[in-house]
Amino acid sequence: MRAEIIQKLGDIVGEDNIYYSLEDLYCYTYDASFVKSDPKKDLAGVAVYPGSTEEVAEILKLANQEMIPVVPRGAGSNVSGGTISVGDSIILVLKRMNKIIEIDSKNLIAVVESGVITAQLQKEVERVGLFYPPDPASLAFSTMGGNVAECAGGPRGVKYGVTRDYVIGLEAVLPNGEIINTGGRTMKNVTGYDMTKLFTGSEGTLCVITKIIVKLIPLPEAKSTMMAVFSEIDQACETVSEIIAAGLIPCSLELLDNIYIKNIEEYAKVGLPIDAGAVLLIEVDGDSEILAKQIAKIEQICRQLGAVQIRVAKTKEEAEELWAARRAAFAAVSRLRPTIIGEDATVPRSKIPVAVRRIQEIAAKYDIIIAILGHAGDGNLHATILTDETDLEEAARVEKAVDEIFVATVKLGGSLSGEHGIGRAKSKFITLQTGEAGLKAQRQIKKALDPNNILNPGVMFGA
Amino acid sequence: MRAEIIQKLGDIVGEDNIYYSLEDLYCYTYDASFVKSDPKKDLAGVAVYPGSTEEVAEILKLANQEMIPVVPRGAGSNVSGGTISVGDSIILVLKRMNKIIEIDSKNLIAVVESGVITAQLQKEVERVGLFYPPDPASLAFSTMGGNVAECAGGPRGVKYGVTRDYVIGLEAVLPNGEIINTGGRTMKNVTGYDMTKLFTGSEGTLCVITKIIVKLIPLPEAKSTMMAVFSEIDQACETVSEIIAAGLIPCSLELLDNIYIKNIEEYAKVGLPIDAGAVLLIEVDGDSEILAKQIAKIEQICRQLGAVQIRVAKTKEEAEELWAARRAAFAAVSRLRPTIIGEDATVPRSKIPVAVRRIQEIAAKYDIIIAILGHAGDGNLHATILTDETDLEEAARVEKAVDEIFVATVKLGGSLSGEHGIGRAKSKFITLQTGEAGLKAQRQIKKALDPNNILNPGVMFGA
Numbered sequence: 001m002r003a004e005i006i007q008k009l010g011d012i013v014g015e016d017n018i019y020y021s022l023e024d025l026y027c028y029t030y031d032a033s034f035v036k037s038d039p040k041k042d043l044a045g046v047a048v049y050p051g052s053t054e055e056v057a058e059i060l061k062l063a064n065q066e067m068i069p070v071v072p073r074g075a076g077s078n079v080s081g082g083t084i085s086v087g088d089s090i091i092l093v094l095k096r097m098n099k100i101i102e103i104d105s106k107n108l109i110a111v112v113e114s115g116v117i118t119a120q121l122q123k124e125v126e127r128v129g130l131f132y133p134p135d136p137a138s139l140a141f142s143t144m145g146g147n148v149a150e151c152a153g154g155p156r157g158v159k160y161g162v163t164r165d166y167v168i169g170l171e172a173v174l175p176n177g178e179i180i181n182t183g184g185r186t187m188k189n190v191t192g193y194d195m196t197k198l199f200t201g202s203e204g205t206l207c208v209i210t211k212i213i214v215k216l217i218p219l220p221e222a223k224s225t226m227m228a229v230f231s232e233i234d235q236a237c238e239t240v241s242e243i244i245a246a247g248l249i250p251c252s253l254e255l256l257d258n259i260y261i262k263n264i265e266e267y268a269k270v271g272l273p274i275d276a277g278a279v280l281l282i283e284v285d286g287d288s289e290i291l292a293k294q295i296a297k298i299e300q301i302c303r304q305l306g307a308v309q310i311r312v313a314k315t316k317e318e319a320e321e322l323w324a325a326r327r328a329a330f331a332a333v334s335r336l337r338p339t340i341i342g343e344d345a346t347v348p349r350s351k352i353p354v355a356v357r358r359i360q361e362i363a364a365k366y367d368i369i370i371a372i373l374g375h376a377g378d379g380n381l382h383a384t385i386l387t388d389e390t391d392l393e394e395a396a397r398v399e400k401a402v403d404e405i406f407v408a409t410v411k412l413g414g415s416l417s418g419e420h421g422i423g424r425a426k427s428k429f430i431t432l433q434t435g436e437a438g439l440k441a442q443r444q445i446k447k448a449l450d451p452n453n454i455l456n457p458g459v460m461f462g463a
Numbered sequence: 464m465r466a467e468i469i470q471k472l473g474d475i476v477g478e479d480n481i482y483y484s485l486e487d488l489y490c491y492t493y494d495a496s497f498v499k500s501d502p503k504k505d506l507a508g509v510a511v512y513p514g515s516t517e518e519v520a521e522i523l524k525l526a527n528q529e530m531i532p533v534v535p536r537g538a539g540s541n542v543s544g545g546t547i548s549v550g551d552s553i554i555l556v557l558k559r560m561n562k563i564i565e566i567d568s569k570n571l572i573a574v575v576e577s578g579v580i581t582a583q584l585q586k587e588v589e590r591v592g593l594f595y596p597p598d599p600a601s602l603a604f605s606t607m608g609g610n611v612a613e614c615a616g617g618p619r620g621v622k623y624g625v626t627r628d629y630v631i632g633l634e635a636v637l638p639n640g641e642i643i644n645t646g647g648r649t650m651k652n653v654t655g656y657d658m659t660k661l662f663t664g665s666e667g668t669l670c671v672i673t674k675i676i677v678k679l680i681p682l683p684e685a686k687s688t689m690m691a692v693f694s695e696i697d698q699a700c701e702t703v704s705e706i707i708a709a710g711l712i713p714c715s716l717e718l719l720d721n722i723y724i725k726n727i728e729e730y731a732k733v734g735l736p737i738d739a740g741a742v743l744l745i746e747v748d749g750d751s752e753i754l755a756k757q758i759a760k761i762e763q764i765c766r767q768l769g770a771v772q773i774r775v776a777k778t779k780e781e782a783e784e785l786w787a788a789r790r791a792a793f794a795a796v797s798r799l800r801p802t803i804i805g806e807d808a809t810v811p812r813s814k815i816p817v818a819v820r821r822i823q824e825i826a827a828k829y830d831i832i833i834a835i836l837g838h839a840g841d842g843n844l845h846a847t848i849l850t851d852e853t854d855l856e857e858a859a860r861v862e863k864a865v866d867e868i869f870v871a872t873v874k875l876g877g878s879l880s881g882e883h884g885i886g887r888a889k890s891k892f893i894t895l896q897t898g899e900a901g902l903k904a905q906r907q908i909k910k911a912l913d914p915n916n917i918l919n920p921g922v923m924f925g926a
Contacts, residue, residue: 185876186810189881190616191879194661245568
């Protein structure tokens with residue numbers, strides 16, 4: 001990066017909020033995905049931490065004039081390579097802008113800056129009896145801005161939807177440095193195009209999100225948690241379909257396969273039967289009067305479809321124990337091999353049994369380990385590939401397997417990504433789903449709003 | 464329209480599906496709004512009724528080559544002037560494409576062509592225990608395509624959201640005739656930009672919607688309806704705020720002011736107290752075990768805030784009687800004056816009391832009649848201006864009053880339109896809310912996808 005640009009950026013954000021040493025810049029070649037920037041050619045030129053929307057606007061104006069790529073970044077916890085450096089670029093980190101501006105319990109909305117940690121917002125709204133449901137696994141450290149940019153999901157998606165279902169307004173800075181407000185504070189709003197939803201999930205390619213208005217809902221009165229163990233994974237998958245088809249919508253409906261079960265038990269000793277084909281972790285919430293009825297119906301469906309063991313938590317502590325297994329999942333399998341690739345191909349819920357079988361066949365065909373865990377209730381499977389990226393021969397087989405998983409997913413009417421985003425990891429696959437004409441329309445929108453292609457170039461659309 | 468174009472269009476849709484006589488074309492100078500095309504200069508050149516997506520694509524290809532404006536139209540029931548002819552244009556009516564393609568109760572989705580009547584879809588999904596909540600007043604005749612293009616709302620919005628909250632995938636024809644599929648059949652989907660939500664509410668300016676995938680939810684087990692009568696409208700407005708702030712989310716929460724009450728009673732004799740300041744019609748739904756509890760809490764809030772009379776329906780028939788008042792509303796007040804202008808400015812829920820007072824002050828200032836009815840639960844007020852458009856002096860006062868209502872709405876953090884859309888009726892006000900930079904970004908998107916400005920020119924953005 002030219003010294004003159006670094007000087008100007010320093011003037012904008014202040015000397016304490018700009019970093020350009022080699023060791024600092026190395027940090028931005030990574031995010032939580034398996035995609036990395038090559039430090040030899042893709043090291044960023046500078047990282048800046050603005051403290052206000054006006055500073056963000058100044059930075060973008062400068063970058064646009066000078067045609068310098070800008071990579072917006074929150075906690076860097078995305079898993080699709082959406083926040084890594086792209087050559088002599090500006091890393092624009094929003095973490096200093098971390099104020100909860102307002103929790104309005106009369107209107108059931110909250111207004112936050114984009115650097116607010118998701119869990120912190122949840123904690124604050126729950127203190128006043130309200131609820132912000134989206135719960136990505138990263139919520140303890142990921143930022144609201146990142147959640148909006150990626151349209152983060154989570155286990156509660158099955159009942160409560162994802163980030164897009166809660167974002168009703170944004171303050172955003174366009175690539176030319178103009179500050180705009182989209183949507184607003186009302187539940188109904190049809191004034192012009194829905195720029196709010198267009199920006200939600202746009203992965204930092206159309207604007208930099210600086211403020212977010214989310215709708216909140218009343219906190220459910222109570223919840224109830226159960227676990228069902230199946231000998232065969234097919235039975236568990238069929239059970240998921242049946243629960244949904246019966247009109248019962250749990251707030252979480254998580255599936256763990258045998259690879260996960262065995263490793264979780266070895267790692268965390270939570271009492272899972274290690275020879276089980278699959279486990280379903282099911283949670284319902286709502287008015288306390290109706291939970292027992294729902295749990296009874298779900299238990300009945302589980303038994304009909306062959307559950308060999310059912311545990312219904314009687315206390316909060318027992319519920320925590322059941323969740324402990326799910327929480328230990330990634331840590332447990334990450335001991336197996338040095339590299340974890342977490343895919344999140346998503347299929348219509350009724351296709352879960354066939355999707356799981358296809359993934360297992362693909363794993364066998366290429367002789368690789370794929371563990372399956374998933375937000376099964378909304379068809380969002382997390383096929384977890386356990387591999388070693390330094391073994392080039394195996395890496396080639398993994399690549400072929402991933403290709404086949406994506407093709408199979410789209411054939412089943414599914415989506416390449418349910419909640420992780422396309423980023424740099426999946427951009428080569430995007431036309432599988434959008435088609436050429438569909439992608440062209442998206443590129444036209446990108447070009448219209450960012451004619452110099454300065455915002456996160458390469459993300460979503462490839463080079 | 465040149466004879467050669469009419470010939471080509473006739474070849475595409477068949478001779479039975481094309482209309483170009485003067486009397487036919489006059490019909491398209493109207494929709495359900497008070498905005499009309501001037502037949503002297505804005506009469507359409509031809510109306511076509513395609514029978515398939517491929518025919519729509521052929522029509523758009525031709526129109527784009529020949530730079531002929533195209534006005535997509537469903538039932539023409541929109542109330543913002545979004546479907547009226549614009550000079551020598553093609554009216555593209557989607558009503559023949561009216562097949563319910565699929566109701567998938569395993570995955571809780573339905574796939575429909577855009578000409579399907581909304582009420583028909585609702586009836587069909589309810590037969591299998593499912594629910595498509597959006598309920599615009601026009602649902603008995605409006606089409607799903609129109610509902611999506613306008614992002615239609617309705618009374619149930621307060622609990623269940625609006626059309627955009629249910630549309631998860633579209634088949635759409637771009638202005639250049641390319642057919643694309645957006646979104647899909649999965650609940651979670653973050654592959655590329657959210658074109659589905661961008662197109663929802665785009666008022667026929669970006670694409671012609673040909674197929675729609677909507678998510679469905681389980682049909683609530685039961686519902687319970689009540690009416691609360693207040694001496695003062697302020698008390699009713701405060702009650703709305705309190706109900707929501709107490710975490711009670713009714714499925715409908717409708718407000719009627721004294722002008723409505725008096726006229727409904729005169730017209731329909733449903734037993735309303737004609738000296739009441741306001742009536743709230745409240746409906747809750749869900750599991751039968753919890754409805755009584757909810758109604759009791761709501762009743763308590765109503766009494767605390769001064770309700771002078773409360774009627775809780777004990778039977779389905781009694782609930783129907785309560786709704787009869789609401790249903791008769793427009794017919795009742797339409798007897799007062801020859802012209803009805805229904806605005807739908809929307810404010811944050813806590814601002815309803817002040818918004819209502821502002822509207823009443825504006826009515827007094829300009830000496831015009833404005834009755835207020837509203838989906839008060841989501842802040843979506845329908846200020847109903849009763850006037851006579853042929854009285855030019857009064858019309859000038861009405862115009863000034865409408866201007867002031869919009870300015871007041873935006874000042875209160877509200878939206879120009881909650882569910883009716885901008886259309887031709889409100890395009891001159893749009894920057895009040897979007898700002899210049901926000902509108903420019905929207906225009907850039909329009910230009911990117913429709914460079915020849917053939918789709919519904921003038922709608923949303925003005926001339």
